[in-house]
Amino acid sequence: MVTIAVDGPSGSGKSSVSRAVAARLGLAYLDTGAMYRAATLWCVRTDVALDDADAVADAVRAMPLTSGLDPAAPTVSLDGTDVAAAIRTTEVSSTVSKVATNLEVRAELKRRQRAIIDDEATGGFSGGRGIVAEGRDITTVVAPDADARVLLTASEEARLRRRSLEVHGAADAAAVAATRDQVLRRDRDDSTVSQFLQASDGVVTIDSSELDLDQTVAAVLAVVEQVVPEAPSARA
Numbered sequence: 001m002v003t004i005a006v007d008g009p010s011g012s013g014k015s016s017v018s019r020a021v022a023a024r025l026g027l028a029y030l031d032t033g034a035m036y037r038a039a040t041l042w043c044v045r046t047d048v049a050l051d052d053a054d055a056v057a058d059a060v061r062a063m064p065l066t067s068g069l070d071p072a073a074p075t076v077s078l079d080g081t082d083v084a085a086a087i088r089t090t091e092v093s094s095t096v097s098k099v100a101t102n103l104e105v106r107a108e109l110k111r112r113q114r115a116i117i118d119d120e121a122t123g124g125f126s127g128g129r130g131i132v133a134e135g136r137d138i139t140t141v142v143a144p145d146a147d148a149r150v151l152l153t154a155s156e157e158a159r160l161r162r163r164s165l166e167v168h169g170a171a172d173a174a175a176v177a178a179t180r181d182q183v184l185r186r187d188r189d190d191s192t193v194s195q196f197l198q199a200s201d202g203v204v205t206i207d208s209s210e211l212d213l214d215q216t217v218a219a220v221l222a223v224v225e226q227v228v229p230e231a232p233s234a235r236a
């Protein structure tokens with residue numbers, strides 16, 4: 001069983017890089033950000049006001065969430081209904097920090113994330129091989145005991161350009177400006193409850209500003225090979 005933890009700010013490449021690393025090593029893949037997004041959508045759909053902290057926490061504890069861990073096709077569903085697209089809307093992106101800064105919500109999702117990670121040690125999707133989990137507090141709070149811990153960073157400019165291309169299909173000044181709130185303001189709010197802007201002790205920082213996706217994946221695989229030589233080797 002190998003556990004790989006990846007944290008980083010918005011647009012640093014956590015999701016794409018972690019998925020690729022999990023696929024290459026035959027591991028499960030857990031997108032914890034998708035769980036916070038699903039929690040936000042669940043509150044909206046059940047008419048819970050996001051400013052009512054106690055009601056939000058109660059709703060999240062009762063949330064019927066399922067996370068599919070196949071890196072080739074990760075899924076997220078609420079009450080059996082696929083919500084992969086619904087959790088990526090601008091409405092969710094711009095309000096998710098309200099839910100993610102609720103400490104009772106964080107405790108509940110940490111408990112669920114820990115259970116998923118532990119399940120992969122004995123079976124689960126990977127059949128006991130292990131998991132790549134990514135988010136904001138995986139290296140520090142959810143899996144500080146992970147075999148490999150990586151903080152993926154990138155310059156503000158690179159992160160804005162990537163998110164702008166992804167969401168608006170362009171990275172001109174107007175498109176980048178429209179992305180600023182979703183990236184910079186959200187990171188500022190999220191960083192009040194998690195430490196993902198600087199690496200904690202024992203966490204390896206990879207700056208992807210000047211790397212493309214394949215190069216970033218290779219850099220993470222190199223860290224894994226170095227710190228966990230017994231990890232499953234990368235598939236060609």
Ligand SMILES: Nc1ncnc2c1ncn2[C@@H]1O[C@H](COP(=O)(O)OP(=O)(O)O)[C@@H](O)[C@H]1O
Nearest residue numbers: 010011012013014015016162166208211212213
């Ligand atoms: N190293 C990279 N170079 C270029 N583009 C990248 C790189 N890493 C990620 N991307 C692209 O940037 C966008 C955001 O990446 P994503 O993995 O969603 O970041 P995060 O999960 O950290 O928010 C995606 O469209 C992805 O393909």
Ligand SMILES: Nc1ccn([C@H]2C[C@H](O)[C@@H](COP(=O)(O)OP(=O)(O)O)O2)c(=O)n1
Nearest residue numbers: 010011032033034036096100135136137190
């Ligand atoms: N472990 C985590 C993962 C995500 N979050 C919060 C912070 C983010 O604003 C939201 C959504 O995370 P997500 O990884 O989807 O965000 P990106 O748009 O990929 O940057 O959830 C968190 O607080 N802790």
